[in-house]
Amino acid sequence: MTLPSGKWRLGFDIGGTFTDFVLHEGTTGALTLHKRLTTPQDPSEAALAGLDEILAMQGIGPGDLSEIIHGTTLVTNAVIERTGARTGLIATEGFGDILEMGTEQRYDIYDLFLPFPEPLVPRDLRLEVPERIDASGRVLAGLDEAALERAGAELVGAGCEAVAIAFLHSYANPAHERRAAAILRSAFPDLAVSVSSDVVAGIGEYRRTATAAANAYVQPLMHRYLGRIETALAARGFAGALRLMHSAGGLIPLETARDFPVRLLESGPAGGALATGLFGRAAGLSDMISFDMGGTTAKAALIEDGQAAIAPEIEAARVRRFTRGSGLPIRTPVIEMIEIGAGGGSIAAIDEVGLLKVGPRSAGSDPGPACYGLGGTEPTVTDAALVLGYYDPGFFLGGRMALDAGAARRAVARVADPLGLSVEEAALGIHKVVVENMAAAARVHIVERGRDPRDFAMVGFGGAGPAHAVAVARALGI
Structure with a gap:
């Protein structure tokens, strides 16, 4: 199949739980979406498998792509997890x-x-x-x-x-x-x-x-990973441009990403902040809150006058999650965003004084939430959302993945029983703890900037974002 040059473009983002794909057809502007569970042992496995699958949906091959844009949290995860x-x-x-x-x-x-x-x-x-x-x-x-x-x-x-x-x-x-x-x-x-x-x-x-x-710490890791991706794409016939999203929202070529991988520290979330500005302008709104809740973390960024603010540095691997000054200072331009809470895979537990808490531990994609049926047994935010009916167990990922509602209930029961609550009450408790924590952290961030959250609109995205965005917006008075 021969296509006009530049007709097809692909973007993919590797997160802690899922790897996401979007295929853009240039003539009509049509989009094709796809997701796969991330493969932590080698993230390129899920990336390449998902790429083959989304291209097969349209009956094209890698050789038909003019450009691939890649966002990743691999650098962040390596620094946090010390890998x-x-x-x-x-x-x-x-x-x-x-x-x-x-x-x-x-x-x-x-x-x-x-x-x-x-x-x-x-x-x-x-x-x-x-x-x-x-x-x-x-x-x-x-x-x-x-x-x-x-x-x-x-x-x-x-x-x-x-x-x-x-x-x-x-x-x-x-x-x-x-x-x-x-x-x-x-x-x-x-x-x-x-x-x-x-x-x-x-x-x-x-x-x-x-x-x-x-930069030195993650350089060999990213060099090997990008080498695998580049080699595999070339073997599949891809001859277009491969570019990576950097932390300030721009694109860099493969060679720059290999030499300066620290610039990719917030590669994944940066794309979401830019998209929030795009959606805001399309809706005639200039002041927005970007709410990105994935499988591991939730982040927020302010979009003012249609633009995201760029900060000169970021803190990584904080020993106190929400405390400024407790992390490693990384001097690289980055879209200014703040981590405000847990993600869909974050694990709920009862602390030493008998209170319900959520995170910072995450089930990630391996084994993942209990409802994924991959061996997880601890209660997560996703399990709670399934118990509450926020997700359709038969139509997860557009029907490509079935969720185990029974496993979710058994997992949530691990915190419900010691607290003397029903499974539904415990699930609602998990949901409310997450929502209130995120709203409080976002409110502090916004007020520190001298802004009122009620003056902003919110765009929620990420795997867990839409299931929580409305509740977070209500808590903020949006």
């Missing part, structure tokens, strides 16, 4: 502990046992080499290349797949960092090297070093 590569850091002599020292600011001045996120690079893999550049970019001491080679050999010998280079004041003069990177790449061709002045050329040693370390 990235073994990573080393080479720093200026005397500054190897900058990841531990941070900014020496406390996000809660009254907590004597304040936890902070563990650095992505452990202390034994943070090495120092003699060199020094001052804040004006003047070289005070040259780079000791022999010491650098010894440091590189030590890190490779310790099993490091990636190394971040972060020298003092390299934002003013990157010469030493770039020379160090050239030496390491020549001596160790298989080593992924992240140069802090290339990743983020900005003042602020801790944030620049933390961002370079995060």
Whole structure:
């Protein structure tokens, strides 16, 4: 089948529970939608299988696509779950502990046992080499290349797949960092090297070093994943452009994504925020709240005058989920959004004082909520929604997936029985806890911006968004 050039475009997004697909036909603007459960052990499996399935629905092949746009939460998940590569850091002599020292600011001045996120690079893999550049970019001491080679050999010998280079004041003069990177790449061709002045050329040693370390940490993972995707698509006959959504809502080519994967930290949610602005303009509305509730988390973003705000950095892997300052600062442009709660796969439990709580643990896609019939037994937000009748068990994913209502009831009974509630009452309790938590977090975010939530309209999306958006909007007074 021969199609006009540029007629078909495909977008897909890998989430923690589902991988979503949309196929766009350029002549009529028709859309075809599809979903598959994410395969955590190798996300490319679900991505490629779903791609084949959605193309088969229209009787076309990968060779008919002019463009593929890809959003992903793989980078975020790797940082949160600490599943990235073994990573080393080479720093200026005397500054190897900058990841531990941070900014020496406390996000809660009254907590004597304040936890902070563990650095992505452990202390034994943070090495120092003699060199020094001052804040004006003047070289005070040259780079000791022999010491650098010894440091590189030590890190490779310790099993490091990636190394971040972060020298003092390299934002003013990157010469030493770039020379160090050239030496390491020549001596160790298989080593992924992240140069802090290339990743983020900005003042602020801790944030620049933390961002370079995060980039190095996920670089091998994303290089392998993108390589599998690229190879598989080429084998299927795809010859169009493959681009990835970055955290600020734009598109970057494959090569940039491989070198700077930290820019993909909020790749998936960024697309939803842009779509909210698009839908708002189509409806004649300029002020919107983007409400994205997936399988693992719920996020909100403000769209004002039809535009999403861009923040210069984001915090990842917070040790206190909703507390600013308790995470790793990643200096990269990102659509300003806030995590406001749990997702459809988040697990409900009874805490130590006998109260019902939801999250932060998630059943994800493996085993997933109990109602998926894949081995999950703990009660989740999705199970509660099914018990309440918000989902049709025979028409989930458009009828492609049947839900087990009995398994959902048995799971919810695990919290209902200890509380002396019926299964329906416990399910409603789970639903209300999630809704009120999300509304409270969103209200704080909006009020901190000096805005009134009642002045905004809401767009709800994501796998669990439409089942909760109306209740969240009511709680906010929208």
